[in-house]
Amino acid sequence: MVIRNTSMSDRNLEQITEETSKDGTLQTLTKLIIDSWPEDTNEVTKEVFEYWNFRDELSNVNEISLKGEKIIIPASTRKNMLNKLHEGHLGIEKIKRKLARDSIFWPGINAQITDFISKCSVCLESRRSNIKEPMAESETPELPWMTVGTDIFYWNNNNYLIIDILKLRN
Structure with a gap:
């Protein structure tokens, strides 16, 4: 068979x-x-x-x-x-x-x-070359919402979007 x-x-x-x-x-x-x-x-x-x-x-x-x-x-x-x-x-x-x-x-x-x-x-x-870029440091922003960082990742059967808003402290 x-x-x-x-x-x-x-x-x-x-x-x-x-x-x-x-x-x-x-x-x-x-x-x-x-x-x-x-x-x-x-x-x-x-x-x-x-x-x-x-x-x-x-x-x-x-x-x-x-x-x-x-x-x-x-x-x-x-x-x-x-x-x-x-x-x-x-x-x-x-x-x-x-x-x-x-x-x-x-x-x-x-x-x-x-x-x-x-x-x-x-x-x-x-073939694709998956060379990772080194982390780049950013300057501290002067005003809120001046710098926004995002990242996408998959974990535990879910997709996530992370948004990081850097703001100044008073």
């Missing part, structure tokens, strides 16, 4: 199935999923050790490995998947959220997304 309800095309699923059959790590992982994991981490080979912490979430359906409802992408197709995800140049956080909604996974995916996008020349050129 998970495979049928995925947002991937049949062509992509066929490619993932084919590449999974060629991927030594995923073949070892499949064997562990089917035959059961060893009791001790020392008995796990290095190539599949990165799957140890979520071994209870792993399954294999139609020769495709899954982590929960997410398809584990073979190493040979990961760069292609990153390219497809990044076609719209959405940025690191939006792509990570998109992946959380979608159905793909591999160990270290978040770090690879960050690394991949941080090297994208289009994203680097068009």
Whole structure:
């Protein structure tokens, strides 16, 4: 049912199935999923050790490995998947959220997304620079309402506008 309800095309699923059959790590992982994991981490080979912490979430359906409802992408197709995800140049956080909604996974995916996008020349050129301005001191006004300061902030599910009126004391 998970495979049928995925947002991937049949062509992509066929490619993932084919590449999974060629991927030594995923073949070892499949064997562990089917035959059961060893009791001790020392008995796990290095190539599949990165799957140890979520071994209870792993399954294999139609020769495709899954982590929960997410398809584990073979190493040979990961760069292609990153390219497809990044076609719209959405940025690191939006792509990570998109992946959380979608159905793909591999160990270290978040770090690879960050690394991949941080090297994208289009994203680097068009990203916003949020350089904060230093606080500027203002002089004490001579008359009431001569200086008015405002600030906007969001807190506890509410928007606030602060107005600071500097006035002289008599």
